[in-house]
Amino acid sequence: MAQELAVRTRGLTKQFDRHLAVHDLDLEIAAGEVYGLIGPNGAGKTTLIRMLAAAEEPTTGEIFINGDRLLRDHSNPNLKQRLGYLPDDFPLYDDLTVWDYLDYFARLYRLQEPRRTRRLRDVLELVQLSHKRNSAIATLSRGMKQRLSLARTIIHEPILLLLDEPVSGLDPIARMQFREIIKVLREAGMTILISSHVLSDLAELCTSVGIMELGYLVESASLQELYRRLSRQQIVLATLGSLEALQAELKNHSSVEGYEVMPGTQQVRVQFSGGTEESAVLLRSLVAAGIPLTEFHCTQEDLETIFLKLGHKQAS
């Protein structure tokens, strides 16, 4: 193996009755990556994550975590020490305080003193719950509970973190706080697998993305590669003058594949096939043509558009 793989699956399949939830899936995640798993409901994301967390037995196929085979039957404690799994419903114990809850899990994972106390403090600080350490869990807000669950998931310093829909149901601020924590963990070198519906969150966090549909992994690539392959370049223009003049000028350029006027504004979105030099040529010619430009910037189609585009491809 040239590159260290944190996760590798071979022909991973999970069958429930006649229904195949995960089909013959070969997944490879390099160590240190943040891998985003996208897919509609029922695509098999949760089943895949549960199998990786050893919470579900595969029907066939193999899972390797850092090169070691993950077997559910042999309760391999060493491998379990390396996994942190956060399910989407993150259940907690209401009768414990924040500190006691984390202390309990630290002990379950055999953390010894004085490392345990230190780790608890660090983790609480990371998830910004230090001030709540003596509060009963029942009194926490949803966002805090979510962060506490994340703290529980990382208390034993796993090297692979499996997060199933971690931001669903959170308000925008809680979401942002959660994203910041994930960034810290990424910097600390953890390999992280996140499934999510919220594609903008993934775009900001992930280094690679996998797309699941009907149990298949239909796409798995680094984010750059995905953008390069599937995202078309766009140029957003705005003018003070007449839109007709701008449109007439745009028609003269071969790199312009199409354009649309943003309704109610003086903006035009251009589908552009050329590179940076061509766009410079376009800008120069527009200015030369005397069009009063107020805006000219290149963007890319976002992850959401790519995702929808892929979905459209599959349906046809």
Next chain:
Amino acid sequence: MKARWLDWVGDWNPQLFRELKGRLTRQSTLLVTLAALLLQFLLGSLVFERGSDPVPVFHILNWLLPMMLFVLGSVLLMTDLEQEERRGTLNFIRLSPQTSQSILLGKLLGVPILVYLGAALLVPMHIWATLAAHVSLSFLVSFYGLLGVACAFILSLALLSAFLGQFSTGQTNSLGNAAVLMTAFLVGLGFLPIYMNWNHFTVWNVWLSGLSDTGGANDLQWFFLPIGGNSAIAHSFTLLNAGLGVYWIWHILNRCFRSPAGALLSKRYSYLMTAHIELLLLGFLVQTSVSFTTASDWFGVLFGFSLVNLIWFGVLMLLLSPQRQTLLDWARYRHSMRDTDSGARRRSLLSDLIWGDKSPALVAMWLNFGLVVAILATWMFVASGEAPKFRLLMGLLLSATVLAIYAAIAQLATLAKSRQYSLQVAVAIGGLAFLPPLLLVLAGQGEVTHAKELVLFSPLLWLVLEEAAPAAIALSWLGQLGLLGLLTVRFTRNLAQLGTSETKALLTGRDTALQPKPHHAD
């Protein structure tokens, strides 16, 4: 101080630590202490009312302590486990590197901690009452020793039934509560009186015979072993059997906790458990003061055995049968082996059916029935004297075949897609078992002439066996064997078919991939 003590507990058993943290709050501890003090005050005033006679209080405490521990302990454990499973928190603990023993032991010691505390607060009064009633303090050693073992037994059983309840009911909340109430009822009105009376008449006879009339059990024997007459033997016998019981339950509990999808009891242990239960029961029939002479005696006692076995094998079937998906996976695995050498395949199939965890339970059930027939037939041939041996042996074979038919139906039902198959099976078997006698009662008003053969198809066959014609017995048995054969063939076919179609589903699923990928050749 408290922190250091708890910290030590936490290093030894994190689960116990968690339960103590959650439950030993200041208010709850205070409440339990007050309740215990109030109770002691009431008991103390009872002593004064009775002209300072401590014996009633002594008896009350003897009953009260086990009742508290058994009933409240079971209820607390069951509700706690039900809650954990409903919330999904148990899965986290399952994923931790802790052993199932450590987790379950933590639950067992920690969840009923307030009950333990309450009981402990009653101990001083118990000691006082024992001394005041002029009973030797060595009684207390025996009392608390047995109480500990009995708690281990009944509370483990409560944990187990909580697990089993989830499998059969599918976590319906109201059903869960009903199960908890039912357990409290069974423990309080079933297990507790048996436990107390057994101890009273055998183990504690030495100490308590002076206080009240315990007599009658002095000559109780087990395979001629004088349990009633010898306190040491009574203690060892009771502790050994209870200990074995705890061991069986923990074997199942560990499997329940780790991989609930497979069979809950290994087939190997099922044979040992069946032998244990049969020999335990049989031992009480082999003693000098008990003898069976007439044929009706024999039919009666074997009928009793067959009823006990009906219950035991019902439980055993539930424990031994893997869940549907496991059976399907096993069938697919067997299907994939069809290309290997047939001799080796057959040998591996047989040993898989006898010992394997994922294989169907039928063959193992037959072996268990065979074990019962062997044990009872041996006893019968040794001890029966004038009794009609051949007819009794036919009776044993008939009941084993009837049970085998029930087991086959139950196993067939596990293949059905419905989630509530266990309920359907219970209804089907209940109907099969009790329809014949119902018809019998309706048709003949006790005078059974024409419905005999029908009754021979039920566990109640011992009622009519004595008068049944040999030809009828032989024909019924052949009929039963035929039915059993049909059911077995049907089950084997269904399973093989499901195995084939599962494999196909798996393969076609791969072939019709939306964006086909190259297959790996490993």
